[in-house]
Amino acid sequence: MLWSARMRDTAExxxxxxxxxxxxxxxxxxxxADAGRRTLLGRASAGLALxxxxxxxxxxxxxxxxxxxxxxxxxxxxxxxxxxxxxLAAGRPVRATVHGTLRDGWMRHEGVPLGSVWLVRGxxxxxxxxxxxCPHLGCxxxxxxxxxxxxxxxxxxxxxxxxxxxxxxxxxxxxxPARVEGGRVLVDATALEGEEPS
Amino acid sequence: xxxxxPGLKAAFEDRTGAAGLLRRFLDEPIPGGxxxxxxxxxVVLVGLLLLAATGVAMALYYSPSTTSAWASVHHFQxxxxxxxxxxxxxxxxAHAVVIALGLHLAQVLLAGAYRAPREVTWWTGLxxxxxxxxxxxxxxxxxxxxxGYWATRVxxxxxxxxxxxxxxxxxxALGGTEIGNLTLTRFYAxxxxxxxxxxxxxxxxxxxxxxxHGPTTPPExxxxxxxxxxxxxxxxxxxxxxxxxxxxxxxxxxxxGATLHAPADPQASWLAxxxxxxxxxxxxxxxxxxxxxxxxALVLPGLIAGWLFALPLFDRAPGATxxxxxxxxxxxxxxxxxxxxxxxxxxxxxxxxxxxxxRLESQRQADARALxxxxxxxxxxxxxxxMARDPLIQGRSVLERHCTExxxxxxxxxxxxxxxxxDLGGYMTRAWLSDFLRDPASDRFxxxxxxxxxxxxxxxxxxxxxxxxFLMALRDHPGVPEPEWPESLRAAAEASYYEHACDDCHSLSxxxxxxxxxxxxxxxxxxxxRKLVAHSGRGLFFGGMAxxxxxxxxxxxxxxxxxxxxxxxLSMGEAVLxxx
Numbered sequence: 119m120l121w122s123a124r125m126r127d128t129a130e131x132x133x134x135x136x137x138x139x140x141x142x143x144x145x146x147x148x149x150x151a152d153a154g155r156r157t158l159l160g161r162a163s164a165g166l167a168l169x170x171x172x173x174x175x176x177x178x179x180x181x182x183x184x185x186x187x188x189x190x191x192x193x194x195x196x197x198x199x200x201x202x203x204x205x206l207a208a209g210r211p212v213r214a215t216v217h218g219t220l221r222d223g224w225m226r227h228e229g230v231p232l233g234s235v236w237l238v239r240g241x242x243x244x245x246x247x248x249x250x251x252c253p254h255l256g257c258x259x260x261x262x263x264x265x266x267x268x269x270x271x272x273x274x275x276x277x278x279x280x281x282x283x284x285x286x287x288x289x290x291x292x293x294x295p296a297r298v299e300g301g302r303v304l305v306d307a308t309a310l311e312g313e314e315p316s
Numbered sequence: 317x318x319x320x321x322p323g324l325k326a327a328f329e330d331r332t333g334a335a336g337l338l339r340r341f342l343d344e345p346i347p348g349g350x351x352x353x354x355x356x357x358x359v360v361l362v363g364l365l366l367l368a369a370t371g372v373a374m375a376l377y378y379s380p381s382t383t384s385a386w387a388s389v390h391h392f393q394x395x396x397x398x399x400x401x402x403x404x405x406x407x408x409x410a411h412a413v414v415i416a417l418g419l420h421l422a423q424v425l426l427a428g429a430y431r432a433p434r435e436v437t438w439w440t441g442l443x444x445x446x447x448x449x450x451x452x453x454x455x456x457x458x459x460x461x462x463x464g465y466w467a468t469r470v471x472x473x474x475x476x477x478x479x480x481x482x483x484x485x486x487x488x489a490l491g492g493t494e495i496g497n498l499t500l501t502r503f504y505a506x507x508x509x510x511x512x513x514x515x516x517x518x519x520x521x522x523x524x525x526x527x528x529h530g531p532t533t534p535p536e537x538x539x540x541x542x543x544x545x546x547x548x549x550x551x552x553x554x555x556x557x558x559x560x561x562x563x564x565x566x567x568x569x570x571x572x573g574a575t576l577h578a579p580a581d582p583q584a585s586w587l588a589x590x591x592x593x594x595x596x597x598x599x600x601x602x603x604x605x606x607x608x609x610x611x612x613a614l615v616l617p618g619l620i621a622g623w624l625f626a627l628p629l630f631d632r633a634p635g636a637t638x639x640x641x642x643x644x645x646x647x648x649x650x651x652x653x654x655x656x657x658x659x660x661x662x663x664x665x666x667x668x669x670x671x672x673x674x675r676l677e678s679q680r681q682a683d684a685r686a687l688x689x690x691x692x693x694x695x696x697x698x699x700x701x702x703m704a705r706d707p708l709i710q711g712r713s714v715l716e717r718h719c720t721e722x723x724x725x726x727x728x729x730x731x732x733x734x735x736x737x738x739d740l741g742g743y744m745t746r747a748w749l750s751d752f753l754r755d756p757a758s759d760r761f762x763x764x765x766x767x768x769x770x771x772x773x774x775x776x777x778x779x780x781x782x783x784x785x786f787l788m789a790l791r792d793h794p795g796v797p798e799p800e801w802p803e804s805l806r807a808a809a810e811a812s813y814y815e816h817a818c819d820d821c822h823s824l825s826x827x828x829x830x831x832x833x834x835x836x837x838x839x840x841x842x843x844x845x846r847k848l849v850a851h852s853g854r855g856l857f858f859g860g861m862a863x864x865x866x867x868x869x870x871x872x873x874x875x876x877x878x879x880x881x882x883x884x885x886l887s888m889g890e891a892v893l894x895x896x
Contacts, residue, residue: 159548163550163551166551166554170554170557174369176369177372177402180398181398182376184397224379224388224693226695
């Protein structure tokens, strides 16, 4: 056996590679039958040790990675009433707080602020809800003089309709699904990050 | 330092010496050769590693506070992928470690491995045993369920018995005089930081000392040549470790995981039982009267621990045969057998007592209800508050406190039939109502009361069913649909009511009772039951014949409402429990 010969050779030089060398450990390699038994036992031991290691490593890994497939923190309501249409005027954006139910791990918070959106009314009754979160790295944007939005973190600037004017952001402010019903403005609380403006 | 071989492995080995170290571990010579008897130490080690691994997984989801601890464990158990399995492996893995430790200890005692020069190995082992017990005590509280809460009260009580320092000791352990947030943070810090650190330190010392002195070879194996740890002993250890893991996994899967009991509730009483390994101590405490309690709680266990620590100091004669050493081991053997007997007695006592079985069953119902209530997430004020607001839990507990032992039975054993009020098991269900109509003055119903004057309804078949239908249709509840039946049947049912002259005694009026019998208006509804429980002696119901106390004078409004809803839910289902 070339392999075992090399191993023994290595062992003699006292610089054995990891693990494998012990299949053919030095003291009891006298009889071939015994050597075969040792090899078998060694392989079985290594296999069983791997099983034990797998069993021990799995629980923390599963617990960590489980959140990947099923986020534990989530908003549960969809359409949330955020403002009356009458309070909105064309060209004058209003920041509206979105209240709703937050499922935060084991806790259920009802009627808590989930975030906010900028409501921008058009000439008629249509209302556009812009995400408050800058598409660059997620800071909250402010309304500045001259009717534009400014991200205070990295100075991206957006028009009132959300399109990007300047700054490091790749695109405009994301649009949050919104609709008007009976004079009230509703937004989708599960989509406050918004979608890419089309 | 010799010639350097090129290559990454060799370079790594040159820098770290890792393979050499591993080799030194694996080539440890075992005098007399590998033995199955030597596996127990390794099994304990693997068990502790399993607890560490599953413990880390749970720590990712655990929140140590009285409002969130139970909820976070519930979340882990029910919503996190394989959470129930991981928690079960932790709980049953702990049991396995206790068993493996016991076997390891027994083997060391029988082999005389505690004797010189291995005294310090022995002492570190005993301290590790103590640490495992401390893990068990601190870990039991962390889910903040009833079982853990009340068990911790008992533990604190036992600590309080220590003469002179007891109260201070308990106060330090709990972080105050009550069990609360500070107890949880303390127990958590102990359980996941201090105890593991201490265990690691002691374990290192224990293993180092073990390597220093080697295993204790039985005399008959002394003649055989030594054998390296790898692969013979390693194989045996690995097989034993796999058996341990397989058994723990099997027990967890078959049992469905570790139970999470109802959230801790300091105002309720709970029949708390420790895990089996503390059952002996628990049972022992039953036999000592108040002023001698400290003997059972601290003196006896202390004596046994002291004897174990002192063993290597007494047992010094050369020649380690078991035959010579038995006088030293006898007290340990007696204590172990006695402890096992106490454990068996404790379980036997519980199984033989019907009151305890009934109590455990009602506790199981509370456990199940808690799982239902918490399914959508727990509110900010915690699972305890969620339970306290629940009419089912609250109503049942009010009934248990005020009624079931003294007056009303609940499907189970009955109070004195001469004075018993009606059995409320299945109150106002179709079956209850039918049985009642057939024999209203029986012991099960109004026989033991002053209102036992109603005659049995002696009709059979459809006419009887129609009468029951009519009575069942008197109830109403917002949101619960009324039974759908054709007009013809409704008319027949109503006819049946008058045909049987029910109206001679009963009324259907919301304002006044009948001639001797109560008004049946809204029979079985929440609002009628609330009025009835509040004051059954009002004219609408039993008037001067009522014997039941006025509960509007004894209960708070919310409790009254809870009782009414709970009683109604027995026949109308859980829809009537919702308050809004």
